[in-house]
Amino acid sequence: MSNPLADSWRRLRAATWARSLEFIRDKSAVGWNVIFPVLLVLGLAYVFSGPGQPMFKVGVLAPAGVALDAKLHPFLATPQVQFYREEPGDAALHKVQLQRIDMLADFTVVPGRYWVNEQSPKGKLLEQLLRGAGGDALQRQATSGAEARYVDWVTPGVLGMNMMFGCLFGIGYVIVRYRKNGYLKRLNATPLRAFEFLLAQLLSRLLLIVVVNCAVFMACRLLLHLRMEGSYWNLLLLTTLAVFSMIAMGLVVSARISSEELAGGILNVIATPMMVVCGVFFSIDGAPRILQMVAQLLPLTHLINGARAIMLDGAGLREIAPNLLALAAMSAVYLVLGAALFKWRQN
Amino acid sequence: MPAVLEVRDLVKHYPRVRAVDGVSFEVQEGTCFGLLGPNGAGKSTTIEMLEGLLKPTSGQVLFRGAALGGHYRERVGIQFQNTALQEHLTTRENLRFFSALYPKRRPLDELIALCRLEEFLDRDTSKLSGGQRQRLLLAIALVNEPEVLFLDEPTTGLDPQARRNFWDLVQGVKAQGKTIVLTTHYMEEAYLLCDEIAIVDHGKIIARGSPAALLAEHFDDSVLELPVAEASRLNDGVTYKQKGDVVEIHTPDINGTIGRLLAVGASLAHLRIRSRTLEDLFLELTGRELRT
Numbered sequence: 001m002s003n004p005l006a007d008s009w010r011r012l013r014a015a016t017w018a019r020s021l022e023f024i025r026d027k028s029a030v031g032w033n034v035i036f037p038v039l040l041v042l043g044l045a046y047v048f049s050g051p052g053q054p055m056f057k058v059g060v061l062a063p064a065g066v067a068l069d070a071k072l073h074p075f076l077a078t079p080q081v082q083f084y085r086e087e088p089g090d091a092a093l094h095k096v097q098l099q100r101i102d103m104l105a106d107f108t109v110v111p112g113r114y115w116v117n118e119q120s121p122k123g124k125l126l127e128q129l130l131r132g133a134g135g136d137a138l139q140r141q142a143t144s145g146a147e148a149r150y151v152d153w154v155t156p157g158v159l160g161m162n163m164m165f166g167c168l169f170g171i172g173y174v175i176v177r178y179r180k181n182g183y184l185k186r187l188n189a190t191p192l193r194a195f196e197f198l199l200a201q202l203l204s205r206l207l208l209i210v211v212v213n214c215a216v217f218m219a220c221r222l223l224l225h226l227r228m229e230g231s232y233w234n235l236l237l238l239t240t241l242a243v244f245s246m247i248a249m250g251l252v253v254s255a256r257i258s259s260e261e262l263a264g265g266i267l268n269v270i271a272t273p274m275m276v277v278c279g280v281f282f283s284i285d286g287a288p289r290i291l292q293m294v295a296q297l298l299p300l301t302h303l304i305n306g307a308r309a310i311m312l313d314g315a316g317l318r319e320i321a322p323n324l325l326a327l328a329a330m331s332a333v334y335l336v337l338g339a340a341l342f343k344w345r346q347n
Numbered sequence: 348m349p350a351v352l353e354v355r356d357l358v359k360h361y362p363r364v365r366a367v368d369g370v371s372f373e374v375q376e377g378t379c380f381g382l383l384g385p386n387g388a389g390k391s392t393t394i395e396m397l398e399g400l401l402k403p404t405s406g407q408v409l410f411r412g413a414a415l416g417g418h419y420r421e422r423v424g425i426q427f428q429n430t431a432l433q434e435h436l437t438t439r440e441n442l443r444f445f446s447a448l449y450p451k452r453r454p455l456d457e458l459i460a461l462c463r464l465e466e467f468l469d470r471d472t473s474k475l476s477g478g479q480r481q482r483l484l485l486a487i488a489l490v491n492e493p494e495v496l497f498l499d500e501p502t503t504g505l506d507p508q509a510r511r512n513f514w515d516l517v518q519g520v521k522a523q524g525k526t527i528v529l530t531t532h533y534m535e536e537a538y539l540l541c542d543e544i545a546i547v548d549h550g551k552i553i554a555r556g557s558p559a560a561l562l563a564e565h566f567d568d569s570v571l572e573l574p575v576a577e578a579s580r581l582n583d584g585v586t587y588k589q590k591g592d593v594v595e596i597h598t599p600d601i602n603g604t605i606g607r608l609l610a611v612g613a614s615l616a617h618l619r620i621r622s623r624t625l626e627d628l629f630l631e632l633t634g635r636e637l638r639t
Contacts, residue, residue, distance in 0.1 A: 007450050014447035018433050018440070025435035181431035189400060189425040190448040191418075 011192050015200030019174075023208055033166060033212050038219055040158050056126055059086030059095060059285070061106040072107055075133035081126070084285055097143050098312060100153065100283065102126050105138065113139040152227040155220055156307035157280035159213055160242070164274060164300050166209050167246035168253070168267050171201055175254040176263040179346060188344035195339045202247045202335070209243050210236070229314030235307060237317075241324060242303035245331040249299065251338030258346040274300045302326045349412060351376050351495055351526045352397060357406035359392050359550075366392040368550035369406070374495070374543075379517075379527040381541030383534065383625060385635070389550035390530035391428065394499050397528060398425050410495075421449055424493030426484045428500040432472045438483050439468045442490065449491035462486040462516055478509030485516060496520065498529045502536060514539055534625035546629060553632050558625060565631055566623040568599040573608070573618055580611040 023029060060068050060076070060083050068085060070077035086092040086104065095101045096115045102122040104115040114130065116123030130138065178184045187197060214236070220226055253270065257263045277284065277291060278300040284292060295301040306323035309315035317324075350373035359367040367389045374380040382390040395401040397408055399415045408415055410422075432441050442459075446452045459465060462482045467475055475483065481501060488496055498517070502510040510533075517540055521527060531537050537544050538558045546554040546561075554561055568586075578587065578594035581604075586597040598604045601620060608615065630636060 011448050014444050018436060018444045021440065022433050022435045178431075182427065182429055183431045183433065185400070186425075186427060186430045186432075189398060189420060189427075190445065191421050191450075192448050 007191070008193070008196060012196045012200050012203075015192060015197055016204045019201055019204040020208065023204065030212075033170075033208075034216060036162065038216055040162065042223065056081040056103070056122060056129075057101045057285075058083050058103045058105055058126065059092050059101045060084065061086055061088055061092065061104070061108050063108055066107075073105075073112065073133070073138075074135040075105070075130050075138075078129050078133055081129070086285070093143060094313060095285075096120075096123075099123075101285070103130075105130075111136060111139055113141050115141045115143050118142050149227075151224055152312060153308065154281060155224065155226055156311060157278075157304050159217060159220070160278075160300055160304045160307065161275055161280045162216075163209055163213055163239070163243055163303070164246050164271060166212075167205065167243055168250040168271055169264075170209070171205050171247050171250035172254040172263050172267050173260060175201065175251070176257050176260050179254075179258050179344070180260065182345075184344045194342045194344070198251055198335070198339055198342060202244065202251065205247050206240065206243050209247075210240055213239065213243075226311065228311050230310035230316065234315075234317055234320065235310050238303065238306045238310065238320060238324060238327075241327040241331065242299050242306075245299040245327050245334060246303075248331050248334030248338055252334050252341065255338050255341035256343045274298050277301070278304055280304065296326070299327055299330050350374055351411060352528070353407075353409040353412070354393075354397065355407040355409070357393065357396055357408065358404045359389075359396060359401065360404045365550050367396070367403075370545075370547070370550070370552055371406075372545055372552065372555060374526060374528055376526055377524045378542040379521055379529060379540050381537040381544040382528070382530040382547050383532070383537040383541075383544050383629075384530075384547035385532055385629075388547045390532075390547050391499055392550075393547070394497055394528060394530050398423065398497050400425075421451065421491060422493060423495045423497060424488035424491060425497045426481075426488040426499065426501050428503055430484055432483075434473060435471060437469050437471055438464055438475070438479075441472055441483065442486060445487045446490040451491055453490060453492040455490075458486045458489055461489070461519060463512075476509070477505050478512055481505060481509070481513055482516060485513070485520075489520065493525070495526045495528060498527060500530055500532070502531070502533065510536070534629070538625055544625070546625070546632065548629075548633050554628065561628060562623050562625070565628055568597045568623065569601055570621050570623065570627070571596040571598065571601065571604060571618060572621070573613070573615075577608070577613040577615075577617070580613045581608055 058081055062068060062072060062085060066072055068076050068083050076083050086095075088108070092104050093115060096104050096117050099117055099120050099122075102116070102120060103126045106113045106115075116127055127140070175184075221228060249270070250267070253266050254263060257266070275281075277295045278298055279295070280300075284295060302323040306315075306320040309320055309323075313319075352374040354370060354372050357367055357370045358365075370389075370393055372380070382393060384390050392401065396403050399408075399419050410416075410419060433444070436444070439455075442455055442464075446455060459468065462485050464482060464486055467479050472480065472483065485498075485501070488498070501517075502513050505513065514536065517527070517529075521540070527540075529537070529540060541558060543557050544555070544561070545552045554565075556564070572593050572595055575589065575592055575594050578596060581596070588595040588597065596604060605615070605618075608618075626636070
């Protein structure tokens with residue numbers, strides 16, 4: 001008498017092994033998955049190592065409903081400065097410390113106050129602009145902290161983006177190809193269940209992406225002297241969960257499609273906005289609220305934000321718990337949806 | 348003896364096609380049952396319903412007297428007409444993988460010997476010839492020691508040599524007492540391998556029985572093939588049929604017809620005599636060639 005659980009485990013193991021072997025032996029795919037992100041990070045490091053961008057960025061704490069304009073303070077009408085509404089709390093101040101923003105102005109108290117980073121030349125320049133703007137004088141609050149280089153900030157984004165492409169396209173195209181060439185139909189004639197097959201694809205891809213990106217991350221850390229304030233284990237946990245949820249997202253897309261062209265189109269429609277909305281290259285701190293809300297529904301946002309928090313701010317599990325929970329919830333929803341929608345064969 | 352498979356009034360309709368239109372038959376233990384018919388006749392749709400992969404619009408398929416249950420797939424083996432395998436895996440790895448999917452497994456060494464896979468065991472399956480690939484697919488269909496083996500057009504696209512080699516393998520499997528259900532549009536394949544056939548056209552069975560019995564039932568003559576110029580000398584008392592440069596003379600009396608051909612001075616240098624085939628039977632029943 002066979003044991004259903006043992007049978008299921010044996011089938012899952014076999015399918016995971018077969019798919020992993022297929023990927024590992026595809027030298028061009030492996031090469032591309034490793035070399036591309038390294039080239040991208042090196043390229044960005046080179047591009048952004050020159051003079052900084054001319055734009056100043058100022059976070060503003062203001063009472064709800066009050067517009068950020070000259071009525072609140074003449075300084076807010078200063079050209080060449082991007083003002084955006086910031087949420088009260090340590091996170092905002094931390095951005096000044098990391099020099100991710102040049103100044104934090106607080107109009108929720110009287111008299112108003114502002115923070116600049118003593119080590120930031122741009123902060124000092126902004127102070128001059130503030131004094132020249134007139135209006136009520138703001139109290140100066142100094143803070144300090146070494147600048148987080150753009151490369152430190154952008155690397156989690158770039159690696160996250162690379163993982164997202166690997167997850168979505170890596171899983172989406174493979175399953176659509178299997179369906180198109182009849183391999184899924186053949187598997188359907190065996191006792192292998194849809195959930196086992198999908199989980200095998202997921203585990204195989206997860207393992208490969210996490211291992212490859214760990215290697216790429218370590219290479220970047222050595223080559224670019226990346227800042228790493230937090231725990232590697234926390235970063236690994238976050239990454240694993242994020243990769244799981246992004247692969248599960250790919251499973252949903254590929255659940256029924258038999259055309260690689262259509263799959264490519266849909267995956268691009270998902271991936272491209274994610275690249276913009278999730279803050280891969282630029283912070284979305286000043287972006288419209290609706291965009292920020294959409295971003296919270298995407299796994300890449302939680303990966304990038306969580307990774308930046310760990311790497312730049314030394315965040316622990318408690319700080320990244322919301323990201324982890326969101327990723328776990330998304331993983332469960334996508335996986336169940338993917339298995340429910342899955343079809344073995346073409347219509 | 349109860350049938351292994353019973354098919355009762357099986358129907359499969361698609362929005363604009365009646366692919367299978369009321370098909371009934373039984374498959375006995377240890378026999379090879381063939382569904383013979385041209386492309387588009389409904390053979391593959393029928394066999395997929397028997398395999399439990401396609402839900403019938405109506406009708407029933409019974410396996411050992413019961414409806415196809417959850418463990419049916421563990422008890423049957425299937426070889427599809429076209430199947431891709433996982434890329435970059437060798438013959439041996441593919442066998443191992445499929446074998447691991449079943450609770451009951453036939454020893455791989457036995458399968459390798461039965462399907463003659465030794466020479467390409469460690470070769471990437473993308474580098475196999477058509478014949479080698481079909482042998483591997485047959486071995487995969489047998490990994491679970493199935494009670495019924497389904498072969499859907501297994502030799503389509505193979506060269507004649509590879510096809511004959513494959514027939515040898517299937518005869519070897521048959522000799523082990525396996526029940527086989529086969530679809531084909533090669534009459535020779537059906538004649539050689541099947542104990543019983545059902546000729547299918549437009550989703551219906553138009554004739555059923557053993558190949559020899561069907562031929563005996565419909566024909567009492569043989570066929571003489573001669574070039575047109577020679578055959579035209581004999582212009583009465585026989586049934587003619589011209590096929591290109593050759594004329595077929597259908598006659599129950601071969602000796603007599605040859606005697607008459609000699610009497611009228613016809614050259615028999617290019618004479619060919621053959622028995623009636625399933626191809627002839629299909630033509631007789633439908634007015635069309637089997638391979639159209």
